[in-house]
Amino acid sequence: MSTPTSADTQGPLWEVFVQEEGGAAHVHAGSVHAPDREMALQNARDVYARRGRVASLWVVESDSIAATAPADRASFFESAFDKIYRHPQFYKVPRGIRGL
Amino acid sequence: MENSTDETAALESAFQARLDADETIEPRDWMPDRYRKQLVRMISQHAHSEVVGMLPEGNWITRAPSLRRKTGLLAKVQDEAGHGLYLYGAAETLGTSREEMIAQVLGGSAKYSSIFNYPTLSWADVGAIGWLVDGAAIVNQTTLAKTSYGPYARAMLRICAEENFHKRQGFEILASLATGTPGQRAMAQDAVDRWWWPTLMMFGPPDVASPNSAELMRWKVKPKSNDELRQRFVDLTVPQAKAIGLTIPDPDLAWDDESSHWRFGKIDWDEFWLVVRGNGPMNRERLRARREAHEGGRWVREAAEAYDAKQRARKAVA
Numbered sequence: 001m002s003t004p005t006s007a008d009t010q011g012p013l014w015e016v017f018v019q020e021e022g023g024a025a026h027v028h029a030g031s032v033h034a035p036d037r038e039m040a041l042q043n044a045r046d047v048y049a050r051r052g053r054v055a056s057l058w059v060v061e062s063d064s065i066a067a068t069a070p071a072d073r074a075s076f077f078e079s080a081f082d083k084i085y086r087h088p089q090f091y092k093v094p095r096g097i098r099g100l
Numbered sequence: 101m102e103n104s105t106d107e108t109a110a111l112e113s114a115f116q117a118r119l120d121a122d123e124t125i126e127p128r129d130w131m132p133d134r135y136r137k138q139l140v141r142m143i144s145q146h147a148h149s150e151v152v153g154m155l156p157e158g159n160w161i162t163r164a165p166s167l168r169r170k171t172g173l174l175a176k177v178q179d180e181a182g183h184g185l186y187l188y189g190a191a192e193t194l195g196t197s198r199e200e201m202i203a204q205v206l207g208g209s210a211k212y213s214s215i216f217n218y219p220t221l222s223w224a225d226v227g228a229i230g231w232l233v234d235g236a237a238i239v240n241q242t243t244l245a246k247t248s249y250g251p252y253a254r255a256m257l258r259i260c261a262e263e264n265f266h267k268r269q270g271f272e273i274l275a276s277l278a279t280g281t282p283g284q285r286a287m288a289q290d291a292v293d294r295w296w297w298p299t300l301m302m303f304g305p306p307d308v309a310s311p312n313s314a315e316l317m318r319w320k321v322k323p324k325s326n327d328e329l330r331q332r333f334v335d336l337t338v339p340q341a342k343a344i345g346l347t348i349p350d351p352d353l354a355w356d357d358e359s360s361h362w363r364f365g366k367i368d369w370d371e372f373w374l375v376v377r378g379n380g381p382m383n384r385e386r387l388r389a390r391r392e393a394h395e396g397g398r399w400v401r402e403a404a405e406a407y408d409a410k411q412r413a414r415k416a417v418a
Contacts, residue, residue, distance in 0.1 A: 008401065010197075010198040010401070011401075011404065030186055030189045030251075031189040033198055034404075035407070035408040036404075036408040036411065047182050050178065050179070067128065070126070
């Protein structure tokens, strides 16, 4: 192995997801820099979990995330907007019936 | 050419319409170049301020008067590091790298809050910073939590939730000194005398002389003006000083019944510009300490990088 270059980099960027309590979803909290995943987890703990309220942490390299483009919103999600029959309000129920 | 100008104008007006409808702008959304530039400037300055802000207080960690005070101060200084990192992260979403921002600080071209170019001469200064400087920061940041750029607003929410501890620990330090021996009392008053005016300057130049304000308010980056925020801070802080028997060093300070505000004296803007331009009491020392810390950490970054390279090489062989 050659010695590391002295590029003085901050390392790759990682996105941090925090689960505040067991059973809850992991929610995006922010990002950290770290050379590897172990240090990314440690940095994420030091930056985003300094005060209890944490059950679990995920880190994922930012480059590995695929995301939709804002400009494609209309076409990409079209089918989510025009299928009203996917909502309970679409279906008629006679008056006076409870629990539906 | 004509066409692309029209296109930009259309994008710009759609952008302003989104802001006017109180929508949040996210990293991948279209935004005017100048909006991006102004945000990078604001957020990175804010990040640098958090990090440089560790220096005047860190100076007192080893000399904190009790274990209770020392643990509190250590936790506060760690928070400032964390706040710097939240903010660098928010600025990075706009396409500026961490390395670039750090190089700007170390090279002396980036600005940070002028307040940190004043020295911490006594233990009471740690109290004054927590109470006044963090108190002023909270007033500013509470409104910035509603800023139009999503990552900045979310970083602000996190920071505000943590800053209240800073303000209270500072106030407790000053309140203890203010009810102590005559010497301790004098120390507390001296700290307030030195920190009051620089704290008022933290909100930036008066609205009439603040070149960026109108644009930043139109973009809903800055929800309130410098003068509005400064007034809010004064109104909040004067009664707190009275409660612990400390005097605000302003002979013109007076309650105005009509407006229900505290009227305060003239701020020495010459001093403000002197410090902003690099000639405050501690500008050179802060930059020296920042560079020394960066160089001191170089071997850690290199070791971490080498370790990662070794792990990868091993995995490749296996």
